[in-house]
Amino acid sequence: MWARVPRVKFFNGFEIPLIGLGTYLTSGEQGVRSIKEAIDIGYRHIDTAHQYGNECEVGRAVKDKIDEGFVRREDLFITTKLWNTFHKPEHVSQAFGRSLARLQLDYVDLYLMHMPMALGFRGYEQQDLISYDNSGKIVCSDVDYCDTWKAMEQLVCSGRVRSIGLSNFNQPQLERLLSVASIKPVTNQVECNPGFTQRPLIEFCRGLDITVTAFSPMGRANRCDSSCHVTAGVLTDARVAAIGAKYGKSNAQIVLRYLIDIGTTPIPKPSNRAETLENIDIFDFELTAEEIALLGRFDTGERAVPLKYYSHHREYPFREDFTLGSRVLRQIVR
Ligand SMILES: NC(=O)c1ccc[n+]([C@@H]2O[C@H](COP(=O)([O-])OP(=O)(O)OC[C@H]3O[C@@H](n4cnc5c(N)ncnc54)[C@H](OP(=O)(O)O)[C@@H]3O)[C@@H](O)[C@H]2O)c1
Structure with missing residues (x-):
């Protein structure tokens, strides 16, 4: 089987395939095999990061x-991300160059600032991701993400990056960045799944012609802790299965189609060949408005990826979640 994936255009004219391959926890020889298998199946968009170590x-x-000779470089869309310890402007080019060398590429299609939260620099090696103080808290840095962005803009000028974007930014952070940016981000990569739909942020980004890339589209599924049980529930829910039966699709495929129909680009991480095949086979149907509304009812306002270890950072992006209720508050500060 070989699937052709539709693409959407960024405001800058470059195109991104509407489904990507998530690679968090993909590693080693098995990882290489699974990525090659995904390319064989039709994936052209691959999401990696310095942090993933892969x-x-x-x-x-x-x-x-x-x-x-199976694909050409220009057929592929490769995303990687600037890790939080490289936010000082003078570290950006070197950190990016190392990512590019590991990827064995001349350019990446998309370079994202992984989070708005700068951490203390620890050298460029991949094992030095985070440092902790004596009380066990992550050591933060006060580098302004606007300054980091300016350095990322230079990478576009150098021709080594086609597009730049953000990840895990909330609306006020995005607005502040836009007030100084010479180059607008093409996307904000954020958690988005039926359990946490992000509708206001998606609408806000759409108004600015900024796309939303949906990470953890399955809510991390069976890898998640109890906090995202509702999203995991979508994958077994009988009403979603009934929608699936109508189109000849699984619950997971209905979830991915839902994310596309609300205007995002999901990047699911499959665990095996069957899931890899399934996740790309979603371009021969569309959900009705009623079906989209039903999927939207699974939204609990709870994140599968609350990044709670960073909750003391002054730029922690999910502080607004504290207003959502004590259940979420408990989850974040736990
Ligand atoms: N920018 C960021 O901060 C950030 C954060 C998180 C993730 N990401 C990116 O987003 C990607 C995806 O997110 P994620 O890895 O957190 O989680 P995810 O894609 O939401 O969940 C992965 C799990 O979903 C299940 N799954 C996948 N396809 C399925 C199918 N067709 N049917 C049933 N279950 C299926 C698998 O569970 P089983 O193993 O149980 O089958 C798999 O382990 C990452 O790999 C990474 O590239 C970015």
């Missing part, structure tokens, strides 16, 4: 498929 694996898989 840029080398992505690079090897991509190089193998290009060397085989």
Whole structure:
């Protein structure tokens, strides 16, 4: 089977395939094999990050498929991300260059600021992701993400990055960044799934012609803790299964179609070949307004990825969640 995936255009003219391959926790030889298998199946959009420690694996898989003549570089859309310890403007180019070298590429299609929260610099090696103080808290830095963005803009000027974007930014942070940006972000990559639909942020981004990339589209499914049980429930819910029966699709496919129909680009992480095949086979149907409304009712306002370890950071982006209720508050500060 080989699937052709539709693309959407960013405001800058570059296009992103509407479904991507999530790679968090993909690693080693098995990781390389699974990425190559995904390319064979039709995935052209691959999401990695310095933090995932697998840029080398992505690079090897991509190089193998290009060397085989199966794809051309220009057919692929590769995203990687600037880690939080590299926010000082003087660290951005070097950190990016190392990512590019690990990926064995001349350019990436999209470079994202992984989070708005700067952390203390710890060197460029991949094992040095985070440092902790004596009380066990992550050591923060007060570098302004607007200054980081200015350095990322230079990467676009250098030709080594096609587009730049953000991840885990809330609306006020995005607005402040836009007030100084010379280059607008093409996307904000944020958690989005039926359990946490992000409708206001999606509408806000749409108004600015900024796309939303949906991470953890399955709410991390069975890997999640009890906090995202509702999203996991969507994957077994009988009403969602009935919608699936109408189109000949699984619950997971209905979830991914829902995310596309509300205007996002999901990047699910499959665990095996069957899921890899399933997640790309969603472009021969669309949900009705009633079906979209039903999926939206699973929204609990609870994140599968609350980044609670950063909740003391002055730029912690999910503080607004504290207003959602004590249940969420407990989850974040736990
Ligand atoms: N920018 C950020 O801060 C950020 C944060 C998180 C993630 N991400 C990106 O987003 C990607 C996806 O998010 P994620 O990995 O957190 O979680 P996810 O894609 O929401 O969940 C992954 C889990 O979903 C299940 N799944 C996938 N396809 C399925 C299918 N067709 N049917 C049934 N279950 C299915 C699998 O569970 P089983 O193993 O139980 O089958 C898999 O382990 C990441 O890999 C990463 O690239 C970015």
